[in-house]
Amino acid sequence: MSECAVICGLGTCLPERVITNEDLTARLDTSDEWIRRRTGIQRRRMVDPGTSTGDLAVAAGQAAQVSAGRSADFVVLATTTPDRPCPATAPEVAHRLGLTEVPALDIAAVCSGFVYALGLAEALVRAGACDQPLVIGAEVYTSIIDPQDRNTAVIFGDGAGAVLLRRGDSGEPGAIHAVELGSSGAGSDLITVAGGGSRIPGREQQVPREQRYFRMQGREVYRQAVARMTSSARSVLDRVQWSPSSVRAFVGHQANQRILDAVADRLGVSKCYRFGNIAEVGNTAAASIPLAMADASASNRIHPGAPTLLTAFGGGLTWGSAAVTWPDVVPVSLPPKSPTALCGSMTDRETDAVATAPQPH
Template sequence: MNPDIPARAAVLAGLGGWVPDRVVTNDELAARLDTSDHWIRTRTGIGSRRVAAPEDATSDLAVRAGAAALEHSGDPGVDTVLLATVTPDHPCPATAPDVAGRLGLTGAAAFDIGAVCAGFVYALATAAGLIAAGAADRVLVIGADTYSRIIGPDDRGNLAIFGDGAGAVVLRAGEPGEPGALTAFDLGSDGSGRDLITVPAGGSRHPATAAVAGADGHFTMRGREVYRHAVTHLTRSARTSLDAAGVAPAAVDRFVPHQANLRILASVADELGVPPDRLVSNLHEIGNTGAASVPLALADAAAHGELAAGETVLLTAFGGGLAWGSCLLRWPELPPSPRPYLRRSTP
């Protein structure tokens, strides 16, 4: 690197979230499926989830969350839009350019990132690289998914876990070490686990023709095996980021993992040695929202005053692929958050 060129870092400048109005409770699922509120809560920690309206696609959720993040940042302009999603509006083209255009950002670089539930952290790392290289100055990073579109109508397990939503952050170019600067990224994958979380049909391997319509077009997950991999890789990735930054787990003020299920979150916090009261989660209210889960948890916590300037915040996520990623930041002083996107209820 040219020593005459100052180093640049991606710095958090704003955040926002959006979830659909429709609430699907555990009791509603139990009324038509072989399950119960008790069964779902004890296995996942989830009490309800949000489901997008029939007329809403992933781009619609992403636009709402992106607009909230841009407003919170105080500057509506960005030069790059990254959308992490496993449920794009279409297989082709990418959804990000449409989102950018609808936000008034025509001309901005825009592309999708597909790393399933790890997608948002992958998108953060991509944005940080673009900013560090001088290829971007302000980046809107969105995680958005509509799992209700790809889960089978009788899939008791996955219907209980997943919900729809979108979360977003704005990153600006800044200096390494300043509050809000993203650092200590760790990314990884293991393709031998590609069949653990998948939608079998719809790609070039297994085209979604009429002959393979139906179950092969729905999302599948081998829960017990995913649980084991999730705990292992989330813990290992988070620890790698902490070690790279020279931060002890006990020094983590707020731990924000992908909102997979409560058992996984508690196990990872315990394995790391992060006190349970420092875990940030809104899983009970909205379920697992895929690539949206980390930014939604951040936006919710910020809106309710649960993230203070100067706190060390650890992010980590795991998803299909298999793929995982982690990073750290020191929470910056941000403008007051707008009205929370989520009105909390009592667990």
């Protein structure tokens, strides 16, 4: 056995507001049948006005620390929707969590963000730079989606998920055995919000509508996602000498059910070992993998220590996969935190939820 980073806590935050396919068909030229057939999505979550990515990240980060029973000494936040263009959101999230003066940074790798952040945190542990990094994926995608664009408005939702890592060894449940990352800037225009940066600056009214909102070239993104996720997954499995048939939990970024099925089919992962929650929460970008892991834990079909494959693809273009063993954790879910709420005090509702949670295996 060798020293490595181990997942020891898992937390989530989902807004209470649910947007169904029927809600969208009332204002878009689409149907419930079309959305389900093309994406696999039935409903998604949306924040209330005034709730930010940071609010979701604080709640998920607190939940992960409650789940682990320990505090973080480094914060990595993966997001496409930071609270502000400047500064990064992670330092404020760390402050609101009561993590005084710990290092904190944002990662912008779009839907691959969680795997990128996990890879960085794992490397920091191995390098001795920290002992217990907190990895958060948080998004308020509804803030960048064109409400009139049926190709994106039906897909994305808001949410946050987080894992806390600690120093451990490779024989433990939750051990991170390998992370494989890649990118290709040649496809940077396939998934983009073109306006608002230094290339196309200006006030909102000065930037054309098509450049203010998230845009995606669906057919090419589908092709690239299937190819890149499949290749990346095979590469990381080869590194740890696992065969696809040995995988007992496949959790892909919840982009589109057809993409997830195509990748798993190409790899040869049995349907009984595929886990996801895209039907209930939609595509939550960097938050999707930890949210799906938390949902999968409720199935009681994954034993701690089971060989697990995580894989993702996003704008940039970026992609990544991780070979881990399923963690021995009980996920904790908390509601969004207002900016005035610090992590030290939980509401009675939150305290009761934690107290009544089942214990780890």
